Amino acid sequence: MAELWFWLLALVLAVYAVLDGFDFGVGILHFLIGKTAAERATLLRSIGPVWDGNEVWLIAGGGTLLAAFPLLYATAFSGFYLPLTIVLWLLLFRALGIELRHQLQNPLWHQAWDVAFSASSGLLALFLGAALGNLVRGLPLDARGQFFEPLWTDFLVGEQTGILDWYTFLVGVTASSALTLHGALWSTLKLDGELAERARRWAARLWPPVVALVVLTTLASSAVQPQLRDNLSRYPLGLLLPLLALAGLASARLFLSNRPKWAFLGSCAFVSGLVLSAAYAIFPHALPARIPGRELSLVSAASRPETLQAMLWWWLPGMLLSASYSYAIYSRMPKTFSVNDPDQH
Amino acid sequence: MDSLGLHRFQFAFTITYHYLFPQLTMGLALVIVVLKLLGLRKRDGDYDVAARFWTKVLGVGFVMGVVTGIPMEFQFGTNWSRFSQLTGSVIGQTLAMEGVFAFFLESSVLYLVLFQEQRLGPKLHLLASVALWAGTWLSGFFVVCTNAFMQHPVGFERDAAGVLHLESFSALLLNPWALVQYSHTMVGATITGAFVVAATAAFYLLQGRDVGVSRKMLSVAIVIGTLASFAAAFPTGDLQAKLVHEHKPVAFAAMEGHFHTENGAALTLIGQPNVDRLHIDNPVRIPRLLSFLTHQRWHAEIKGLTEFPRDTWPDNIPLLYYSYHVMAGLGSLFIGLMALSSLLLWRGKLHQRRGVLWLLMLAFPLPFIANTAGWFTAELGRQPWIVYGVLRTRDGSSAHVSEGSALFSLLGFMGLYALLSLLFFLLMMRLLERGLVAKEHA
Numbered sequence: 001m002a003e004l005w006f007w008l009l010a011l012v013l014a015v016y017a018v019l020d021g022f023d024f025g026v027g028i029l030h031f032l033i034g035k036t037a038a039e040r041a042t043l044l045r046s047i048g049p050v051w052d053g054n055e056v057w058l059i060a061g062g063g064t065l066l067a068a069f070p071l072l073y074a075t076a077f078s079g080f081y082l083p084l085t086i087v088l089w090l091l092l093f094r095a096l097g098i099e100l101r102h103q104l105q106n107p108l109w110h111q112a113w114d115v116a117f118s119a120s121s122g123l124l125a126l127f128l129g130a131a132l133g134n135l136v137r138g139l140p141l142d143a144r145g146q147f148f149e150p151l152w153t154d155f156l157v158g159e160q161t162g163i164l165d166w167y168t169f170l171v172g173v174t175a176s177s178a179l180t181l182h183g184a185l186w187s188t189l190k191l192d193g194e195l196a197e198r199a200r201r202w203a204a205r206l207w208p209p210v211v212a213l214v215v216l217t218t219l220a221s222s223a224v225q226p227q228l229r230d231n232l233s234r235y236p237l238g239l240l241l242p243l244l245a246l247a248g249l250a251s252a253r254l255f256l257s258n259r260p261k262w263a264f265l266g267s268c269a270f271v272s273g274l275v276l277s278a279a280y281a282i283f284p285h286a287l288p289a290r291i292p293g294r295e296l297s298l299v300s301a302a303s304r305p306e307t308l309q310a311m312l313w314w315w316l317p318g319m320l321l322s323a324s325y326s327y328a329i330y331s332r333m334p335k336t337f338s339v340n341d342p343d344q345h
Numbered sequence: 346m347d348s349l350g351l352h353r354f355q356f357a358f359t360i361t362y363h364y365l366f367p368q369l370t371m372g373l374a375l376v377i378v379v380l381k382l383l384g385l386r387k388r389d390g391d392y393d394v395a396a397r398f399w400t401k402v403l404g405v406g407f408v409m410g411v412v413t414g415i416p417m418e419f420q421f422g423t424n425w426s427r428f429s430q431l432t433g434s435v436i437g438q439t440l441a442m443e444g445v446f447a448f449f450l451e452s453s454v455l456y457l458v459l460f461q462e463q464r465l466g467p468k469l470h471l472l473a474s475v476a477l478w479a480g481t482w483l484s485g486f487f488v489v490c491t492n493a494f495m496q497h498p499v500g501f502e503r504d505a506a507g508v509l510h511l512e513s514f515s516a517l518l519l520n521p522w523a524l525v526q527y528s529h530t531m532v533g534a535t536i537t538g539a540f541v542v543a544a545t546a547a548f549y550l551l552q553g554r555d556v557g558v559s560r561k562m563l564s565v566a567i568v569i570g571t572l573a574s575f576a577a578a579f580p581t582g583d584l585q586a587k588l589v590h591e592h593k594p595v596a597f598a599a600m601e602g603h604f605h606t607e608n609g610a611a612l613t614l615i616g617q618p619n620v621d622r623l624h625i626d627n628p629v630r631i632p633r634l635l636s637f638l639t640h641q642r643w644h645a646e647i648k649g650l651t652e653f654p655r656d657t658w659p660d661n662i663p664l665l666y667y668s669y670h671v672m673a674g675l676g677s678l679f680i681g682l683m684a685l686s687s688l689l690l691w692r693g694k695l696h697q698r699r700g701v702l703w704l705l706m707l708a709f710p711l712p713f714i715a716n717t718a719g720w721f722t723a724e725l726g727r728q729p730w731i732v733y734g735v736l737r738t739r740d741g742s743s744a745h746v747s748e749g750s751a752l753f754s755l756l757g758f759m760g761l762y763a764l765l766s767l768l769f770f771l772l773m774m775r776l777l778e779r780g781l782v783a784k785e786h787a
Binding site for chain 2: 049052053055056058059060061062063064065066067068069070071073074075076077078079080081082084085088089091092095096099100103104146147148303304306307310311314315318319322323325326329330332333
C-alpha cells in the first residue's frame with residue numbers, strides 16, 4: 001500500500017511538473033520571446049487561465065503527502081525550512097506578476113511585474129530542481145532520522161550537505177533548461193506568427209544543451225547515488241521511466257518544425273519521465289540518507305495500511321473527477337493567442 | 346521570543362492575514378450568486394452590472410487568498426513538524442480533500458466566471474457562479490473541519506508512540522464541533538461580504554454616482570447582512586458558546602472572565618481581567634445573565650477558572666477575553682446597524698439618510714476585525730493544546746528549526762504581506778474610482 005501511494009504521489013508530482021513546468025518555461029523565456037510589452041502581455045495571456053489550476057496540483061499533492069506519509073512530510077519540510085520559505089516567497093511574486101500586471105496601464109508597472117514573473121520563474125525552476133536533486137542524492141539524516149540543511153556548506157557531496165552543492169546545482173540547471181525547452185514548445189503551440197517562430201527557434205537552440213545536461217546529470221546521479229545501479233538490477237522494469245523521458249525528448253525535436261502539438265506532448269513525456277526517474281532513484285525509500293542505514297523507509301513514513309486503503313476510496317475518484325472537469329473547462333480557452341487579439345483575457 | 350514563540354507568532358500572523366481574503370471572497374461569492382439570480386429573474390441588467398463589478402473584486406481577493414494560502418499548508422510541515430508527524434494521518438485527510446475537491450473546482454470555475462460570461466450565456470454563467478460559491482464554501486468546510494479536529498478531536502485512536510491514527514472518516518467529517526463552527530464561520534464571512542458591498546454602495550450613493558445600480562446593490566447587501574448578523578448571534582454563536590462551555594469549561598471561563606465558581610453568575614460586559622489577583626478590574630456586569638444564557642436558568646452554576654488545574658488554563662487569558670468581547674460587541678453592533686438599515690429600507694427612506702449611509706460606508710473594516718477576533722477566541726481558547734486534550738502546543742513545533750531561521754521567515758512574511766496590502770489597496774482604489782458601470786478596460 002505504501003508503495004502504491006509512493007507512485008501515486010510521484011505521478012501527481014510529475015503532472016505538476018508538466019503543467020506548472022510550461023508556466024515556468026514561459027516565465028524564463030519571457031524577455032527572450034516577448035521583445036515588446038505587448039508581446040509579453042500575449043505570453044502571459046497564454047498561461048493566464050491555467051497557471052492557477054496548474055498550481056493546484058502542488059497543493060493537492062502537498063495535502064496528500066501529509067495524509068499518506070506524515071513522517072516524510074514532517075521531516076522533509078522542516079529539514080528544507082530555508083529553501084521552502086524562499087520557494088513560498090517566489091511563488092507569491094510569480095503569482096502577483098501574472099495576475100497584477102494587466103491591472104494598471106503603466107509601462108513601469110508592466111516592467112516591474114515582467115521582471116518579477118521572469119526572475120521568480122527561473123529561480124523556482126532552479127530551486128525545485130535542486131530539491132529533487134537533494135532527494136536523489138540523499139539527506140544528512142541524523143541518528144534520530146531528522147535533518148536541517150543550510151542553503152550550502154562546501155558545495156561538495158559529503159556527509160554534511162547543504163541544499164546547493166555541485167550535484168544539486170547541476171540537477172537544478174538541468175531541470176530549468178528542461179522546463180525552458182518545455183515552455184518554448186508550449187509557446188510554439190499556443191502563440192502565432194512571429195512569436196511562435198521565435199519560440200520554435202529557442203526550442204531548437206535549447207535542445208542540444210538539454211540533451212547534454214540530461215546525460216551529464218544521469219552520469220552524476222549514478223556516481224552520487226550508488227543505489228541507482230542496484231535499482232536497475234532489482235527493478236529492471238523501472239528502466240522504462242528514463243526511456244520514456246528519452247523518447248519524449250527525441251520526439252520533441254523530431255516534430256518541432258511541423259507538428260508543434262506532438263512536439264509539446266513529447267516534451268510532456270520528457271518532463272514527467274524525468275520526475276518519475278527521480279522517484280525511481282529514491283524508491284524504495286521515502287528519504288535516502290547520506291549515511292547508509294539511516295534511510296527513512298516508505299513503510300515507517302506512511303500512515304497505517306488501513307488508512308491508506310480507505311484514502312484510496314475518496315482520493316482516486318476525486319482526482320479523476322477534478323482532473324477531467326478541469327481539463328474540460330480549460331479546453332475552452334482559445335487555441336492560439338496573438339499580439340493582434342483585442343486585448344482581453 | 347524563543348523558537349516556539351516565533352513559530353506560534355508566524356502561524357498566527359500568516360493565518361490572520363490570509364483569512365482577511367477568504368472571508369471576503371466567500372462572502373462575495375454568495376452575494377454574486379444572489380445578484381445574478383435577481384438579474385435573471387427580474388430581467389434587470391443593473392444586477393448583472395453589480396455582479397460583474399464584484400466578480401472583479403473577488404478575482405483580486407482570490408489571488409491574494411491563493412498566494413497567502415499556500416504558505417499555510419507548507420507551514421504545517423516547516424514549523425509544526427512534530428504535530429504533522431503525529432496527526433498527519435488524520436488532519437492530512439481533510440487538507441488533501443480541500444485540494445482535491447475544492448481547489449480544482451475553484452480555480453477552473455473562476456476562469457469561466459471571470460472570462461466566459463459572453464460565451465456561456467446568463468443561465469450557464471449563473472451556474473458557474475453557483476459552482477464558484479460552492480467551491481469556496483467547500484474549501485472553508487475542509488479547513489474548519491481540520492481546525493475542529495484540533496478543537497475537539499474525534500474519530501481517531503492514539504498508539505503507544507503517541508501517533509494519531511484515523512478510525513472513522515465519517516466521525517471526522519461529521520464532527521459536531523465542525524458543523525457548528527462551520528456555520529458560525531460562514532455566517533461571519535457572509536457578514537463581511539454584505540458589509541463590504543453595503544459600504545461600496547453607500548460610497549457611490551453619497552457621491553450621487555451610479556445611483557441606480559448602487560441602490561439595488563445596497564438593498565441586497567442590507568437584506569443579506571441583516572439575516573447574517575442575526576444568525577451570527579442566534580443560533581450559530583449561541584450553539585458555539587454552548588459547545589465551548591460543555592467541552593472546554595476552562596476556556597469558557599477564561600473567555601467570559603469568570604474566575605470563581607458561582608450560582609447565578611453575572612455576564613461581564615466590560616472590564617479588565619487581572620490574572621494575578623483573579624478578578625476583573627472595573628467591571629460592568631449584568632447579574633445572573635451568564636447563567637441564564639448558558640443554562641436558561643437564572644441560578645445555574647458556572648464553573649470559574651480556579652476550579653481547573655493551572656496547567657490547563659489558556660496561556661493568554663487577557664487576549665482571549667478581549668478577543669471574545671470584541672467579537673461579541675461588534676456582533677451586537679452589526680445587529681443594531683443592520684436592523685436600523687433594514688427598517689429604513691423597508692420604509693423606503695434609507696437612500697435619503699446620509700448619516701446612516703456614512704455609518705454603513707465607514708463600518709466595512711469592522712466585520713474583518715470581528716472575524717479575526719472570533720478566530721483569536723477559538724485558537725487562544727484551544728491553548729495550551731495544539732490538539733485539545735491530546736497534544737500540547739509546545740510538543741508540536743519543529744524542534745530543530747532554530748530561532749534565527751524562524752525569525753528570518755517571520756520577518757520576510759511581514760515585509761511581503763505589507764507589500765501585498767499596499768498592492769491590494771491600490772487595486773481596490775482603482776476599481777472604486779472606475780465605478781460600477783465603467784467599461785471594460787482596454
